[in-house]
Amino acid sequence: MTRRTATLVTSIITLVLTLGLVSLFPVNFVSFSPGPVKDTLGQAKDQPVIEVKGYETFPTNGRLDLTTVSVTSPGRDLTLPQAMRNWLDPHRDLFPRDVIYPPEQTEAEAEQESTAEMTGSQDSAVAAALQEAAVPFHPKVSSVSKDSPADGKLKPNDVIYKVNGVAATKVPQVGELVRKNKVGDPITFLIRRGGKEQTVTLKAAATPGDPKRPMVGITVGVDSPVKVTVNLGQDIGGPSAGLAFALAIYDKLTPGPLLDGKHVASTGTIDALGQVGAIGGIQQKIAGARDAGATVFLVPGSNCAAAMHADVDGIQLVKVETLHQAVTALTALAKGSGEVPACTP
Structure with a gap:
């Protein structure tokens, strides 16, 4: 072997080993990807996802999906190749870890916070739905x-x-x-x-x-005498399912199916006054909803600009600021007439 060949082989081996070592080191990023969807009018483990007792309820039809984002947990690190794959995938996003998680937050603390936010969103959804349905309380x-x-x-x-x-x-x-x-x-x-x-x-x-x-x-x-139970276990956390919960509760408490058989997906926080708030991961949620077959997606107004960058082929983006506006828009879609606010560029 000549000196030149030996030098070339040594350089290649060094490069391969260096790349191999670099690929093992974690990068300080987390990924956002489309998460599972859940039909809030359907069943989960042989139980209704939204169970309403203590008041007259009415039949519903169609699908009303809550949407989620799969996020890298605080206890998991991305390698450089994983981060690159996420960066190249149009349905995924990368964010600096400290933008999503406080530097000292443990995985257990993150899960506890997410569960608390989910519980709070359920309480607010009940309050908003009862007011919209004119149920005494x-x-x-x-x-x-x-x-x-x-x-x-x-x-x-x-x-x-x-x-x-x-x-x-x-x-x-x-x-x-x-x-x-x-x-x-x-x-x-x-x-x-x-x-x-x-x-x-x-x-x-x-x-x-x-x-x-x-x-x-x-x-x-x-x-209120109305008792609402959400049967989703610990699989889903955070506050962004509030709008979907409120709409499902409202649909069960009011005569006539709200969706008229349509497949609708939504996201958005909600407060006890029925105001819909912004969420993260809107593009990933739209991708997950479209893959699940939804044809309508309810978008918090402040998320509309980001939503327009998603692949929206075959799915109608409806802009909502309040629970009342969401109910009005879905009623118009079911009747085929009336104003349906849209996300626009």
């Missing part, structure tokens, strides 16, 4: 902020009857009645706790960032 305390005026005085599950003597019959009314006061004013709540009525007086504090806006430090949900 009383507002109740869902959570109390630490070191707020309500801390130690109001408790989760306290049912709210009146605020400063005025009956509160809807979730938004509680906040509206609080905001009629000034910072520092006493605010009296008539509540039921443990089967007994009692009066609690709080001193309104300033909202962080808005010194003139009064607050007491509670979030509000609903107390």
Whole structure:
């Protein structure tokens, strides 16, 4: 073997070994890819995905899919070749790890946070759906902020009857009645706790960032005979299924099938007032919905610009800002007439 040949062989071996070693090192990125879809009007492990008891329900038809994104977990690292494959795949995205996960967050902490967000989204979906379906209920305390005026005085599950003597019959009314006061004013709540009525007086504090806006430090949900169970186990987390949950609950509580046999998919957070919020991974969710056969996709308004970059061939993107707007759009689609807001470039 000549010196030149030996040098060439040595160089090639060194290059191969170097590339092999580099490919084993983790890169500080996580991948987003299309995740599973679940029909919220269907079954999961021989149980309804959304089970409603304590109130009259009505038959539904069609499919109403919640959509998900598969995200690299905090306990898993991507190698360079894996990251490159994700980067080249039009249905996947790469993000710096610290954009998605706090630097010190463990896998167990991430799962716990995701589960808590899912539970919160279910509570908000129930509140929004009951209001949209005009089902009677009383507002109740869902959570109390630490070191707020309500801390130690109001408790989760306290049912709210009146605020400063005025009956509160809807979730938004509680906040509206609080905001009629000034910072520092006493605010009296008539509540039921443990089967007994009692009066609690709080001193309104300033909202962080808005010194003139009064607050007491509670979030509000609903107390109702309607009991909703979501049978999805621990497979799905996060808050982005809120809109799908709310629509499924609404469809079951109101006469006449909302979808009229259509296959609809959706994403979006929802609050107790029925406002739909933005989510991550919209392009991956649209890809997953299209692969599952959906022909309509409900998109939070603030996600519309990103949604237009997805492969939307064969799927109609409907822009929604509130639960009421989503219901109105689906009703129009079922009837074949009426306004259906669209995501546009």
